[in-house]
Amino acid sequence: MPGPSAANKLLRWYDKHQRQLPWRSNASGYETLVAETMLQQTQVKTVIPYYRRFLKAFPNFVALAQADESALLTCWSGLGYYRRARYLQQSAQEVITHYHGRLPTEADELRKLPGIGSYTANAIASIAFAKPVAVVDGNVKRVISRLHGIRDDVSRSKTLQKIEAVANEMLCRKRPGDFNQALMELGATLCSRSKPQCHCCPLQHDCVAYKKNLQEQIPKPQATRQTVALIGSGALVTSKQGKVLLIADAPKPLKRQGLLEIPVIWHKRERALMSHLKKQYGVTSKFIQPLGKVRHGVMHYRMQIDLFRLQAERLPRSQSHHRHLWLKPTEADQQPLSGLCHKVLKYL
Ligand code: SF4
Incomplete structure (x- = not known):
């Protein structure tokens, strides 16, 4: 008899070990949009106090759409990449004007909003609206490359397509939002860039890199932009x-x-x-x-x-x-x- 699928093992692990984050309890489309926008380029622990403050100041699309720029930037102040705050407000204005105040639920529609790329659109669609679309961020690229022994350069679009195909195949269609968050969580916690903690990983027996001891070689290190x-x-x-x-x-x-x-x-x-x-x-x-x-x-x-x-x-x-x-x-x-x-x- 076949054992549980990798997705089931991952979800079981996630149910037990997930970090308690303020945007994880019954998040609406609005809350997920704010959280996912803040999480672009920024670490979870930095985002938490900003997320709480932001939701207090602008609890919904109407409040955000009508906020004056100075109040918006004051709230974002210190989080960096300020263009994200402006995009968020423009998105709120579009939601009010074109979508009757409700965030679209499909990834294709979400992508039409300012500053929302594939990653954020899929994250919102799956987490807030249970749409079966996989999310591929840096953590997911690392976990899937290791799981499947993919040695190609993860910054190339061909490799990305391969990883997206695997992620979509693995995706749990009953719990797509949790599945995506679980994969990202695994990458952010156990399957770290260096010294991954394979001994407590739920996917150890499915992992090519672990079996062949290739964790340090996969994914291939990328050239970093010079500082x-x-x-x-x-x-x-x-x-x-x-x-x-x-x-x-x-x-x-x-x-x-x-x-x-x-x-x-x-x-x-x-x-x-x-x-x-x-x-x-x-x-x-x-x-x-x-x-x-x-x-x-x-x-x-x-x-x-x-x-x-x-x-x-x-x-x-x-x-x-x-x-x-x-x-x-x-x-x-x-x-x-x-x-x-x-x-x-x-x-x-
Ligand atoms: S076994 Fe190790 S390398 Fe493989 S997915 Fe788990 S933590 Fe990552």
Whole structure:
């Protein structure tokens, strides 16, 4: 008699060991859309507090569609890849305008919404609406390549098609959402990139890589995009009234539409920083204190910023043409801030 299928073994394991995540209990289409969008490029543990805050601020499509951009970005502030927040809002607006306020349930329709690719469309269709479509993310690519001993480069579209075909074949049609989440969960927990924990894996007996001891060779390591190191100087400028200077015209790669940043210059030190502040924002200061180094990553940039505290002698009378604001720390907390800005304001 044949034993239980790999899908059944996987689901049994998932029922017992799945992580308790806020978007897993009876998630609606809206909640799944928010969670899946946040989870693109971001780790689960980072997403959890953002997800809770976001749902509190924008509990449904109407609230999100009508939100003003600044409130939206404030809520997303620190999560990175801000385009996702804008796409989410555009999707909410389309759902209201074209779909009578209800998220489409089929993956093909979901793909028509802004920022929703195949992966997210299939995840929403299967998790929120029990549609039998497989989801293939980085974790699933790794697990299936190992299970089936697929040694081809997983970044090639031909390999992806092969993996999608296997995932669709394995898919449990009665519980497609759970099956997809189980496969992703296995990749995120036991079947990790290095040192997978095969001894407690429910699919050990089905796994070609395990049987042939090829876990380290599969999937084939991919060439990673080279990181670019940037060194700069940043300023935490306060006024005598305790307000802090935040700018809206940060240099690349910090430039993010709608987000406030601290003043930063690249490759230069405090003298250049002081003259930059005077020229751009009319700020003069006799007091400059080094606060240490702040490290920050944006996309493939790795930045190291020497941070200085300055106290402005007085607020400039005329407004500079460079967009900037003087805000009390409590007011700054209510604004959409960049990730770097969040780190720096902790020095206040
Ligand atoms: S047996 Fe090991 S390599 Fe195979 S799927 Fe399980 S954890 Fe991954």
